Amino acid sequence: MEINKDLTAASSTPLVLAILAEEDSYGYAILQRVKELSGGQLEWTDGMLYPVLHRLSRLGLVESRWEVAESGRRRKYYRITAEGQSQLAEQRRQWQTVDAALRSIWHALSDPAPARASGLAAPTPQGA
Amino acid sequence: MHGSDQHAALEGQIGQWRSYLHRRQAIHSVDVAELEDHLREQVSGLMESGLDADEAFLVAVKRLGRLDDLSREFAREHSDRLWKQLVVAGPDDGETRSGVRREAVVAFSLAVLAAVLVKLPALFGLDLDQDGSFYARNLSFFVLPLLTGYFVWKRGLISSTVTRWLAAGLAAAAVFANVYPFGPGGATEALTALHLPIALWVAVVGAAYAGHRWRETAGRMDFVRFSGELLIYYVLIALGGGVLMAFTALIFQAIGVDIEPVFESWILPCGAAGAVLVASWLVEAKQSVIENMAPVLTRLFTPLFAAVLLVFLGTMALTGVGIDIEREVLIAFDLLLVLVLALLLYSISARDPEARPGVFDIVQVVLIMSALAADAVALQAIGARISEFGFTPNRVAALGMNVILLVNLAWSAVLYLRFLRGRGTFAAIERWQTGYMPVYALWAALVVVAFPPLFGYV
Secondary structure, eight states, rough: OOHHHHHHHHHHHHHHHHHHHHSOHHHHHHHHHHHHHHHOOOOOGGHEEEEEEHHHHHHSSSSEEEEEOTTTEEEEEEOOOOHHHHHHHHHHHHHHHHHHHHHHHHHHHHHHHHHHHHHHHHHHHOOO | OOHHHHHHHHHHHHHHHHHHHHHHHOOOOOHHHHHHHHHHHHHHHHHHHOOHOOOOOOHHHHOOOOHHHHHHHHHHHHHHHHHHHSSSOOOSSSSSSOOOHHHHHHHHHHHHHHHHHHHHHHTTTTTTTHHHHHHHHTTOOOOHHHHHHHHHHHTTTTTHHHHHHHHHHHHHHHHHHHHSSOTTHHHHHHHHHHHHHHHIIIIIHHHHHGGGGSSSSHHHHHHHHHHHHHHHHHHHHHHHHHHHHHHHHHHHHHHOOOHHHIIIIIIHHHHHHHHHHHHHHHHHHHHHTTTTHHHHHHHHHHHHHHHHHHHHHHHHHHHOOOOOOOHHHHHHHHHHHHHHHHHHHHHHHOOTTSSSHHHHHHHHHHHHHHHHHHHHHHHHHHHHHHHOOOHHHHHHHHHHHHHHHHHHHHHHHHHHHHHHTTSSHHHHHHHHHHHHHHHHHHHHHHHHHHHHTTTTTO
């Protein structure tokens, strides 16, 4: 499924922070985790993750270090900071609010018959 | 056997991809290392799921996203880098020397070398004050060989035949600049001093800059862009240097030390020579990152110059006063044509060749036409009285340059009008301009080589 660009951009911060809150990780693994979490529905252009990680790092929400992976290659690991944790908590609250609001309206929509009926029926008794 | 072949091919592809990425200034080498780790992981993941190395590489690269987009995202996130990378060359952690740093080191070493070269003749008793003519004739050789060397190194031309030709050209130029028995204060000597840098700039530095692309329109156009940006950076560095020197003089004055002798014989000549190399490196380092200045200035000044010329022609027509011919006038009109040509070149260099004709193109044509008209009036006035004045080397040189520029602009105007009417392409104008470039070099070389003996070294 193609996810809208703005939505992808907006959700990337909480997703990356949350994945790093689970454990320290690196670019490729973070992307794999995103894929896994969304059941393959959410696919980012791989390269774009890195500017996001660098932005978070600049904001002090994550920090990075180089390590030598078992393959012998040098690999850049990211770790969430205390500030990142509190930012994540804040983002979580915001997203939950949005999510709750959307959920109720989805719920209302998915149960259309009474909603419409009452909506249409309501004015009549008032007018009469 | 097959597996190792595949492996080697994959390594080759990754190496190529890495070098593409390194060329993006916004992406530091640490980032390249990070992205490469990603790419390799992705490739091995895909190969495990059954793709062969080639396919896996293609898919992995595609998933990383288009290089331009990626570079733009990095530039957006690291906008500070576009500035910082010029000063603190290299990555922020202990990564191996990046290309950026190596290049900075080479450029600055060459700048120091240029400063040393400037002072070298003083060791042999040639003083800047008393032997000014030696320095004037050899001005090009303090800087241009080093600049050529820089590009030869940067474009990887060191072992190619081009380099031998460039060296031969420089050597020949050095001979012609120094073997003629110029009369003291002679005009032909001044002409040599003026034309030698032009010839060497276009023919030698241009060829080294464009490298293997020196026959192509695009390669030459890049050199035109480079020249303009270099001029702008050089002026900026000169301004900064001026401010620095003024402060230095002021604070040393406060403690009763006069730095003027040091300034005149050391700081100014060495700084002026070194700054060319530093400015060149700056242009190279920044060209792909920020918007270039030359086209911006062109946009600003083309309408203004066109307006000034139109008013000038109008005033001349209204008052009926002809051009008063002095020697300087011819040079002034040469400079006018050079300016108009520069405006034309830089608007060409920044124009999208596919774009349709617009208002700016019309302004451009108006500018060229009015410059041609003004120059025609001046030429006519000179032509009427040339026998009276006589053919001095200065006049012939100025006239020759004028004719060369006039031909260029006249044909450019024709091509431009065709383009505006939809009968020609913009690429034709570009081709004409870049194809014409050798003419300047040839004319300048002719002035250097043939004029002194022709006019008796006066």
